Every structure is written in structure tokens, then in C-alpha cells.
Amino acid sequence: MGCAPSIHVSQSGVVYCRDSDESSSPHQSAAVSQGAAALHGLFVKTEAADSIPAVLAYRSRQPPPCAGPRRKERGQPGAPARARAPRCCGIEAETQTSSTGRQQASATEVQIGPMRLTQDLIQVLLIFAKEDNQSDGFWWACDRAGYKCSIARTPESALECFLDKQQEIIVIDHRNSRYFDGEDICRSIRATKPSEHTVILAVVPRISADQEETSVLPLLNAGFDRRFMENSSITACYNELIQIERGEVRSQFKLRACNAVFTALDHCQEAIEITSEDHVVQYVNPAFERMMGYRKGELIGKEFTEIPKSIKNCADLSDTINTFIKKGKEWQGVYYTSRKSGESIQQHVKITPVIGQGGKIRHIVSLKRLRCTNENNKQLCKSHHDKKCTGDNSQSESHSFKCKNRRKDSADVKSITSQSSDAPSLQTRRYSSMARIHSMTIEAPITKDGLRRLSGNEYVCSKNMNLSHSHLSVPNTISDVPPCIAQLLDNEESWDFNIFELESVTNKRPLVYLGLKVFGRFGVSEFLNCSEATLRAWLQVIEANYHSSNSYHNSTHAADVLHATAFFLGKERVKGSLDHLDEVAALIAATIHDVDHPGRTNSFLCNAGSDLAVLYNDTAVLESHHTALAFQLTAKDSKCNIFKNMDRNHYRTLRQAIIDMVLATEMTKHFEHVNKFVNSINKPMASEETSSRSEGSDCECTANIKNFPDNQTLIKRMMIKCADVANPCRPLELCIEWAGRISEEYFAQTDEEKRQGLPVVMPVFDRNTCSIPKSQISFIDYFITDMFDAWDAFAHLPVLMQHLANNYKHWKTLDELKCKSLRLPSENNN
Numbered sequence: 001m002g003c004a005p006s007i008h009v010s011q012s013g014v015v016y017c018r019d020s021d022e023s024s025s026p027h028q029s030a031a032v033s034q035g036a037a038a039l040h041g042l043f044v045k046t047e048a049a050d051s052i053p054a055v056l057a058y059r060s061r062q063p064p065p066c067a068g069p070r071r072k073e074r075g076q077p078g079a080p081a082r083a084r085a086p087r088c089c090g091i092e093a094e095t096q097t098s099s100t101g102r103q104q105a106s107a108t109e110v111q112i113g114p115m116r117l118t119q120d121l122i123q124v125l126l127i128f129a130k131e132d133n134q135s136d137g138f139w140w141a142c143d144r145a146g147y148k149c150s151i152a153r154t155p156e157s158a159l160e161c162f163l164d165k166q167q168e169i170i171v172i173d174h175r176n177s178r179y180f181d182g183e184d185i186c187r188s189i190r191a192t193k194p195s196e197h198t199v200i201l202a203v204v205p206r207i208s209a210d211q212e213e214t215s216v217l218p219l220l221n222a223g224f225d226r227r228f229m230e231n232s233s234i235t236a237c238y239n240e241l242i243q244i245e246r247g248e249v250r251s252q253f254k255l256r257a258c259n260a261v262f263t264a265l266d267h268c269q270e271a272i273e274i275t276s277e278d279h280v281v282q283y284v285n286p287a288f289e290r291m292m293g294y295r296k297g298e299l300i301g302k303e304f305t306e307i308p309k310s311i312k313n314c315a316d317l318s319d320t321i322n323t324f325i326k327k328g329k330e331w332q333g334v335y336y337t338s339r340k341s342g343e344s345i346q347q348h349v350k351i352t353p354v355i356g357q358g359g360k361i362r363h364i365v366s367l368k369r370l371r372c373t374n375e376n377n378k379q380l381c382k383s384h385h386d387k388k389c390t391g392d393n394s395q396s397e398s399h400s401f402k403c404k405n406r407r408k409d410s411a412d413v414k415s416i417t418s419q420s421s422d423a424p425s426l427q428t429r430r431y432s433s434m435a436r437i438h439s440m441t442i443e444a445p446i447t448k449d450g451l452r453r454l455s456g457n458e459y460v461c462s463k464n465m466n467l468s469h470s471h472l473s474v475p476n477t478i479s480d481v482p483p484c485i486a487q488l489l490d491n492e493e494s495w496d497f498n499i500f501e502l503e504s505v506t507n508k509r510p511l512v513y514l515g516l517k518v519f520g521r522f523g524v525s526e527f528l529n530c531s532e533a534t535l536r537a538w539l540q541v542i543e544a545n546y547h548s549s550n551s552y553h554n555s556t557h558a559a560d561v562l563h564a565t566a567f568f569l570g571k572e573r574v575k576g577s578l579d580h581l582d583e584v585a586a587l588i589a590a591t592i593h594d595v596d597h598p599g600r601t602n603s604f605l606c607n608a609g610s611d612l613a614v615l616y617n618d619t620a621v622l623e624s625h626h627t628a629l630a631f632q633l634t635a636k637d638s639k640c641n642i643f644k645n646m647d648r649n650h651y652r653t654l655r656q657a658i659i660d661m662v663l664a665t666e667m668t669k670h671f672e673h674v675n676k677f678v679n680s681i682n683k684p685m686a687s688e689e690t691s692s693r694s695e696g697s698d699c700e701c702t703a704n705i706k707n708f709p710d711n712q713t714l715i716k717r718m719m720i721k722c723a724d725v726a727n728p729c730r731p732l733e734l735c736i737e738w739a740g741r742i743s744e745e746y747f748a749q750t751d752e753e754k755r756q757g758l759p760v761v762m763p764v765f766d767r768n769t770c771s772i773p774k775s776q777i778s779f780i781d782y783f784i785t786d787m788f789d790a791w792d793a794f795a796h797l798p799v800l801m802q803h804l805a806n807n808y809k810h811w812k813t814l815d816e817l818k819c820k821s822l823r824l825p826s827e828n829n830n
Helices: 099-105 133-145 155-165 182-190 193-197 217-222 234-267 286-292 317-326 375-389 483-489 499-505 510-521 524-528 532-544 555-569 572-577 580-592 602-608 611-615 621-636 648-663 667-695 701-706 709-724 732-756 772-795 798-816 825-829
Strands: 006-009 015-018 037-039 042-045 092-095 108-112 115-119 123-127 148-152 169-173 199-204 226-229 271-276 281-284 331-338 344-355 361-370 451-453 459-461
Touching: 108 234, 115 234, 123 133, 123 155, 133 148, 133 169, 133 234, 148 155, 155 182, 155 193, 169 182, 169 234, 182 199, 182 217, 193 234, 199 234, 226 234, 271 286, 281 286, 286 361, 317 331, 317 344, 317 361, 483 499, 483 510, 499 510, 499 555, 499 732, 510 524, 510 532, 510 555, 510 580, 524 532, 524 580, 532 555, 532 580, 532 621, 555 572, 555 580, 555 709, 572 709, 572 772, 580 621, 580 648, 580 709, 602 611, 602 621, 602 732, 611 621, 621 648, 648 709, 667 709, 667 772, 709 772, 732 772, 732 798, 772 798
Parallel strands: 123 148, 123 169, 169 199, 199 226
Antiparallel strands: 006 015, 037 042, 042 092, 092 148, 108 115, 271 281, 271 361, 331 344, 344 361, 451 459
């Protein structure tokens, strides 16, 4: 055998290797193809190679000849054939375990209560600035144990690798702060959500016999779980890793499995309450909130005695139940309880004590179901039954705005409780993504002056500022909807829905009517725990603050974007990837995304030095204003405050989702959003689908997406962006109308820029010289095609893509005929 091969990284990011007795040409020693670089079982990757990856295959990897702390130097005959990874930012190496190691670590079964779990191969991340005997010791220890092992050389690549793979064990070199601060790396990892169940080990310098033992508290405070005294012996490293696996890792694995239990509890139709042995409430599920009328935050941490009781129970019933519980026995029976509103309801109750630490009762679990005997319960049960029997396909409700829940097996909140006291359940907290994709910025092609100060730092545009809604006529009941409007709204779930007809029959107020229908279909008022009257008032106020004088950015455009958003939410893959909170946030964001738009672009406002541009520092001026004003209008009047009954934390989560989506409509980050979507959603899904087809199994792409809130954020951004500029994908007549409207608004801006002596932001939109077909072709080529190709690959939208192709052909024909108008002369004559 020759000398150990070495690895080289070219400036382009291509990774190759050669034996020391061969030439330096990468072509002579390995074949390069797309993927990653494999050398004797070693995986090497650089940041530069992300775009031009390479694969170099070698046949085998030999284990080290000895397990002692002292090793032969690399390059000497008989040295272990472990290639040295180059020192560059983002370098990462991953072992491929030997067959022996795989057998040792395969299919570990773990039991937690009645649950039987199978633990996958343990993943380990080594964070060492440079390669030495200690890093080698852990590397070969991982190989012996059958663990998957990755190496990171920099804090940035370490964090990126962890967020990608979410290893169970992380080993950080804390011996020398010359290259990086181990505690800082630990803190940055602990700041992420996935690290909750990760064990982090600090490698510290060996202490001499005359040195005093140092405290481990600083390490624990930084987020480390264990300390490992420097020892490069493979056996010592192996023993440490095995102990961690059998101890902390296995415990954390069991804790992670509890998420499945809590998910089941959250979706259970029975009301569930868990208290401590002292009857302090520890957990209630959403069904309990709906049944009792309380929000979770009003109950958690409170003693059972602090919650109002019904006086209808027998005097000694509580003592009887407590006697059963203290004996460790389960109690079942009928029990009266008091809802938050004060009314008494009768329940079937099962109360079970749970034995915990010290063999003592540590928890008490109560399962509760409504008993449909008394009049109050009959009304609640009947309502619940009626709601369940109302399906999405019911044609009898096509004229109404009743809620038709799109989610299978989800509970209808309104069927159980009153509107004034319920609270929706939310999904898991979001955590921010660390992925970095190079962005391309452009000037936004497609905004209000005349601010007046209210109080503090609240600003609103004086034009169209209207908090009163008594003068607008909106439907109070289903029968109030005129037949012509109801007939149009029958078709609102179709992509070919004609928004201009709705604009006409509603006297330029399509947003209120379409909003009521769409929000009802998605159960928005139930989720927000607000009445339909409050929702109607809110839609009315929002629409009143759109400028009907704008040819394009008016409430009809908002209604069109709302319609497109609702259509996208109905696609199976989109629906399967998002939660109910995401749906509600998307619909609200679409409704408010251009409120109080002045019909001028961000660039115009910045050039004119408007108060809005000054207020928002020339950055996302209008998008920031739309969201700020929408929330101000909502909060100003209780009659239209759709968020007033929400829990504070739930509201903050929803609010951030809405803001993020509206800000995503700002076009200067268009390519950044599209690139992130392609790299994080399209490419991984294509890879999974290819893998699933080759294995003959079903692809679980949407399930994987739903596990990562960052991916949900990318989907929501892409969805509202596509909805905002979907005009070229509408039927030809609608596309032509929208093209005329946006052109007229741009013409008006150019006219004003010339009058005021301001820079002309869009010189092509001069009403005397502009070719509308050319402008549409450029817009489709530059922005629409790539974005909708990516969106179609995810959501599957053949109808839209066919319209886009037809419309593009229409504009091309006009351009070839040197026609600057919207239609051919023959079409205009007709």
C-alpha cells in the first residue's frame, strides 16, 4: 500500500484527493460528479462546493492500528488512513461507519411507558478548530461505536451543520480560546430550538497534579451538560460516548417522544386536565378550553380550589373522589362543573391517579365529556352534532357565510362554547432559521403622504382614515346578501372567479363580501374567538381605508389577492404543510397587505422625502405602513378588534406571521425569497420524491415540511408573493384588465414625477411612449416565470400555468405587430 492520500480543495470549491506519489491533477485520482466527496469512507464538503459539489469514491477505510493516546504521524508508513480536512470556513467531514459499528448500533429499542420506540443511529458533531490527537480519538471512537460523526472547524459551520443534522451529541474543544470560544459556540447552539434534547460535552485541558480542581458551574451555565478531561485514548473517548448514549441521550430520546403524546392530547376530542397531587393545574388541552370557556393561561398554575365550582354536586362528592384518588384508584361518574360564563354543565368524568417519583401519586389525570341530559348540555351537544354533519361539499350553504371547516377531524370551536370566552390552540413555537442564501436585490417596480400624528409614536395617513363603519351597509344576516352577489360568490373557489363582476355588483366593495365568504369557509372567526359581527366590522374598516381612487391598488386588488391566497390554501400540498394558524395569518395578511396604498411606489415616496419614508428610514416603507396601520385600525375600536379575545402569546405569534408575510411582498427581496424557496423546498422535495420512487414507497414530503417552521414560513412568503402578482396567470380578459389598471397607475406617477421635478423611477411608463405589451413581457420574463415555476412544482397549478402561457403568447403577438395597446385592433372593434 502507498502513502495515505491527501485532500485538496480548489478555489472553485471542488474537492479532490490524490496519493502522495501521484500528480496533483484531480482528474487522475478520482472521478468527479455531483454530490459530496467520499474518501475511504470520509465525507468532505465546503461552502463553495455547495453549488459545484464533487464525489470522489475510494473503496475502504482501515481502522487505526492502535487505540493508545500516541499515534504515528500522518504520512509515515502504516499511519491510519484518515484524510486531513482542509482548514477553511464551513468545512465538514462525516464518517461512514464500519460494518461492525453498524451492527453494534442498529435498531436500538427503547421503552417509555407502553410506547415502544426505535432509536436511529446516534449522530455526533465534533467542533475542533484543527485536527489533533483528541479530535482523532473521538473520531475513531464514533467509528467503533457505530455513530455517524461530523466535524466542523468554525462556529458558523458548526451551527449550520447542527441545524441541518440536529446531532444527539456535540463535542466542543474548550481547551484553547485561540481559534474560537467554546462557551460562545455552546450558547449559540443552545439558543436554537433543536438543542433542547442535545447533550453537549466540553473537552477541557488536563489538570496537573499540583493544580486545584476547577468548578464546572461556568460550563453548566454556558449550556454544557458534561466535562471531559483531555484524553486522546480512543477507549477513553469511546467510554465517554457510550455512557452519554446510555444515559442522557436515551433519556432525551424518551422526552422527545412525549411530543407525540402531547400532540395526541391537543387533538383529542375529550377534554383533558392534568393536575399535581396538590390539585395544581399543570395542563389542559384545547378541548378542555373550548368546553370550559377558559384560556390555558387562566388555568395553568392555579389550584383547583381557585376555580369556581358548581353548586349542583352532592356535598360529599369531592370527599368521595379524593378517597379513591388517595388509595390510587380510578374514579368514574357524573359531575357538575361550572364554565367561565357561570353556567353549570354535566359531564362524564374519569379521574386517574398517576404514580411518579418515590412511588407516590404525582399527577391526577381527568377526562371529561359532555353529558347530553340537561337543557344546557342538549343545546351544546346539538350544536356540536350539527356542525359535524355540515360538510365542505354541502351545496345548500353555497350562499351563506357559515364556517365550513377545511381540516379533517378538527373540532369546531363554536359548536361547544360561546364566542366570548374561547381560545384557539396553537402549534409549536417557531424558531428562526440560520440558513444563509445569497440574495439578489432590485428596485421595486411597484405606495402616501400627508401624515397626521395621533399619540406617542402612532402615525396614520389622514386620507381615508376612517374608524367609523356605521355608514357602510354590510350584510347582518345571510338573507341580507343580495341574490346577485350570492350567485357570484358561488364560484369563489374557482381560479377563474371574476373579481371585476363582484366589484361592480358591490359598488366597489368586494373585499367585505368576499372576505366574509372566505373567512367563514376557513373558520377564521372561530379561530380568533371573535363574533361574526366583529369580523364584518373589521373587514368594513379595512376596506374603507383602501383608496378607491387608485386604478390598481384598491380594495378590488386586495380582494383578488385574498381570493388567490384562499385558492392556494385549498391545494392539497399547501394545506398539508400549514397549520390553521398559518391559514388564518395568510388570509389576514392578504386582506391588509396594501391598505392605505397611495398609488405611488416606495421609490417615489423616498425621492419625494415623504413623512412615511422618513418614518421607516426609506426601507420597506409602504409594506411597513400597511401592517402598522392595519393593526392600529384593529386596536382602535373594540367593535372591529378581531384579536381582542386572543391570549397574548397566541396573538404575538399570529401577529408576527402576518407581518412577515406582508413584508415579503416588498419586491427588493424578490429573488432572495424565490432562491430560498427553491433551495429549501423544491430541491429537497424533488430529492425525496426521486428517492421514494426508487424505493417504491410513498413520499412524506409535506409531513417533513410541517416539522420545520422555517419551511412553513418560506411557503407562506411564496404564497402571498404569488397571490400578489398573479395577474398574468388569470384568464386573459382579467389579465388584460389588470395590465391596463397597473399601467394607468404608473402613468399617473410618471406624470406627477415630471410635474414635481422628481427623478422618474419608471421611464418606460410614459403614457406617450409606453408599449404595454412590452412591459408585460418584461415583467413575466423577469419576475413571474421562475417564481411560478417554483410554486407550481410545489403546489401543482396546471390551470395557472396554462393561463400564463396563453397570456404570454397574447402579449408576444401584440408586440410583434408593434401594437402598444391591450388588444389587437380586431378585438377592440368587437
